[in-house]
Amino acid sequence: MGWLLLAPSVLLIAGLVLYPILYNVWLSLFDKHAFLPAQAFVGLRHYQYFATDEEFWSSVRYGLVYAGATMVLQLGLGIMAALLLNEAFRGRNLLRGIVLFPYMIPTIVAVILWKWLLNDSYGLVNHLLMASGLVRTPVAWLGKDYIMWSLILTSVWQFSPFVVVTYLARLQTIPPELYEAAKVDGAGAWRRFVHVTLPQTRNVLFVIVLLRGIWMFTKFDTVWLMAGEGGVSRYVRTLPVYAYARTFTYLQAGMGAALAVIMFALLLGATALYFRLFRDEEVVA
């Protein structure tokens, strides 16, 4: 009876997640067209190819820049916003709801919104910059020089709310007595943050960094929608986008699969290292 009720869940997850993962590893050993059934065994040749593939290495670099920069900014902005929303003021609950919106909307909306704000000829950002005299000619925010920054801005706006809500949930459970005691000891705001808030929120930060790190490194839709396939896309071509392009643009499914395996291996390695470096035995999430 127990198994029977669980069967639909297990079947779906095994069939549509676990089986594809294994099949993906198998596929990476073949030369396979994305649509046609023809395939030929090539062993580890795809992996050898990528070892010296300039496009691959640049996609890893772009991926690290993108994930790294968005992570730092999301954490900074997210934590500051959460601290603010933990204070008592009028309209707090409404604001707590509003700051979540960017995380709830489809990526396509976030992207068209920022593409419009950053539009070189008619965008509000350039208009304000020129009206205030900060720049003299319009800046091509979506051109090759600034596309990475625009992508980072859009992503930070879209994904910071996750940090806000998760961090705020933990902040609300810190006993107020801890702050009272620190105050009696004469600790200022900064010292109370460092000596009370940070130690108390260590575990939730550990989880936030882990999840956001994995999700930013594997982010596809924001990156792809922001830069498209041609033109400036090669200045923000991260590993997920490269894997997609190999499969569905060059139609080399075997090579795409190999890139997915590499992505998985990189994440697994990074996660293991992360646990080793930052996981204390004494703390339990």
Added chain:
Amino acid sequence: MRLSGGTVSRTTTLYAGAAGLLLIGAFPFFWMLSTSLKPAGEIFATPTLVPRHATLANFVQLFRETNFAVYFRNSVLVSFTTVALTLVVSALGAYSLTRFRFRGRETVAGLILMTYMFAPIMIIIPFYILVRQLGLVNTHLALVLSYTTFCLPFCLWLLRAFFLSVPLELEEAALVDGAGRPRAVWHVVLPLVLPGLIAAGIFTFILAWNDFLFALVLITSDELKTLPVGVNDLFNATIVDWGMIMAAGVMITVPTIAFFAGVQRYLIQGWGAGGVKG
């Protein structure tokens, strides 16, 4: 953290920060709405905060001259089917995980949690080939199955927590009173886990409504496309008609925000139990 300094400066800092957050969170949406209501002449002139001559022309054009209404209908259809299927499958699974002891239960629970970490991009290639072999490419069923599968790990864990909070004695009491197990579950357990079901439903709806990657890969014909891919096509088709694109943005955003505003408290509850991915 309590900000130091006098009460006045503390209050000022607080409200300045709140205003800043409001600006970041809400202004882009306001600007989208404002642009969608402007006639073409105003969009390409010096920007004004609110339209001088507000018009619904962009919305009319969106529905008359593009396939937007079809994309919208497809998105509604796919999202609600996904929600229904996911809730049934995950409620059954969560009930099983909390009410029955059987071999391999913990292993299965652990494996399910692990799949939560996987990003769709890492399996989209074999997934696509599999769907092709099953003959499901270019069907809404393929989308529903993908979304259900990707929502399951989260919904199972969320509902598991809710089922665990229902005391076994309540259910047993109903069984002793002569009710069969299905009736006991329907009348005693389900009402108590309703907030969990609502939270799981919202998460599923948002994931299905927002998805871009699966819809991009699995759907090829225009009349089957869902909103994110359809709107991206509109955006790429010709010279961008910003008024109409912003109108499309407004139309996609409204259901999510309406849904979200209506059930915000359940959502926050669900967030505490595990969070959504994205």
